[in-house]
Amino acid sequence: MSNSDLQQRKDAVIARGMGNMAPIYVERALNAELWDADGKRYIDFGAGIAVVNTGHCHPKVIAAVKAQLDKVTHTCMTVTPYREAVELAEKLVRIAPGSTPKKAMFVSTGAEAVENAVKIARAYTGRSAIIAFDGGFHGRTNMTMGLTGKVVPYKAGFGPFPNEIYRLPYPNALHGVSEEEALHALQMRFKTDVEPGRVAAIIIEPVQGEGGFYRAPVSFLQSLRKLCSEHGVMLICDEIQSGFARTGKMFAIEYAGIEADIMTMAKGIAGGFPLSAVVGKAEIMDAANPGGLGGTYAGSPIGCAAALAVMDVIEEEQLCQRAVAIGEQMVGHLNTLKAKYPQRIGEVRHLGAMIAVELVQDGNIDKPDAELTKKLSAEAAKRGLILLTCGIRANVIRFLPALTAPFEIIDEGMQLFSDILAELV
Template identity: 45%
Template structure:
């Protein structure tokens, strides 16, 4: 099958062609089976072809495949927004809008905060990833490959160190950097918002320091700055709760959603305080495909499956299996390249590092190939592409999860 018609600027992790999948397993066009620890990069928390999601898509496809909501509202959009806003674990009145993707949710959030504050500056964080569109590129805390050769980006955007026990940056260090930023670089009164991931995804599954999150929330309140939490990858049960910000003891002003919101169908959302969401003029928000009826139906089925009991059970089972296996590997001295276990809940990363602590990027590349050949798909992350991010479906069968960890263990042993 030729790929000459596909842009060579698209980077591909696994040079295979997938045919079909079921829960945590996929098959390529040659019939080879793989255990999927990638999950479409965090999109398939309910697995491939979840029966409830498939049924909802089929039913909706026989009734209404598309209508632009801003032209004429349709029932799936209205029902989903009612269910979604009720699903958000905050105490204030919530409203929102649907988008085509997480990046589009971030773009719209920037419009919303500009309209609400009259300010333009944004503070983001080192290691952040918020999308590949032009404005979100500027938010990303990493140049290569996202910002290379693109030229001047929309701004102004400033970056701070991301404090986490997983990267060794302390709350005090991040607060000191923030103090310097507002002393040297920009007037605090020009800042519209902070945007931050409660657990960084692309950055290596780094869990945000709780003390810093609470200090940031206080700082925003004191200075009339809005706080945007990006839950695009960490949301919908990945950490064992509905959303990862709950563990921080704070409430954001706006929340970005995407990835696992609709069981694999393209959809995103930005939700938050109703007064903020309603501040732009009529027509300031919207989009032709945003909130497509089929995507809405898939999202409704997804939310129906994501009860708190299910999320807690799925998250604990996966977390316990990963942590237990990692601790065994450490005790055994499985490989000299085994570094830290990062993240929280079922959102876990395994670092590969050299004896001197430097990133073992070469070994991770080797591991990707070894695991793929053995029937396991893995996804890299981290600034130096040296952290495996584990994104198996939350619904993975325990036996399949153990099989996948067995393959990972065998491949880690082979690293040189």
């Protein structure tokens, strides 16, 4: 069965809204490579959107899942729990930044984690309002769409959204939003829209994912932490895309030296098996009544077993250090391209192996080149390279290779990207 045959079958039975970037149907995957239904090989610089940080089908993760399959696949954690969930929670509360005692809970997706973080913040504070940021992405459920600061394709046609959500500009010096302006906007929200005593939480991505891989300044995160503490507001750090060694630290907020009240985790947590977590200060996490948190598949024993193996691989293979090395290698290639094409590449940025190129016209950062971005991604897929796009202006190519990717694969993929860019510009 070919890619084109499978695409026709998919179009006939799967909702149009669940589109696919390219008509590539994967038959096999290993580490940083994919093979499709036509037998074509691809270098994967998407990693399932930062999910398989440990690479496709890491042998240790696969072995843990196979062993779990022979024991138990599902009982529902809120009915009759199991050792794997307890052990994983013990690991997560130990590695979460900060010295305050912590607790964890499990669900299945990143959006569910964010939903539950909001529920916990509201239960603990007795407040209702939530503050989020322009360009943020937190999920596709109704609440998380409301929090998300990007309309197309995530919010268009799906309203109305929950009330009591207020938005701030995300500090972004490249696009003229200073840290001071973002903090001033927060103070203005407190004066014009909602008093601090009614705000349950502020949610922020330390590095924006879908928004364009912009990094919040360390000093801004520290100021936000201080303001939240002053007003009794919960600081929710969304580490769904930036967590689990992706940025060169286990979590991106470690660069700022701050402790979140609540953290959301998913994607890289379990090597491709559906699992997400909320980890926060124990007193806060215990605010919800028994039965108020959970779900039928929350904390699947298979997902927990996979996640335990992922934690071991990150430590044993020193993937935080690998993320830094991969980032430096890729950015070296990209900076060479920026010097060669200054009119088309507005900025190269990265934190560890969370890497982005912003494409522009005429060297003007205020003239995004969404068309070139789209063409690059499409042509790369045809030529055997998986690239993802992002950004509220749709002009950012993001690079998310597996942290286990061999350096020669990184170089091969970057050479392919360079060749395609040269042909298109």
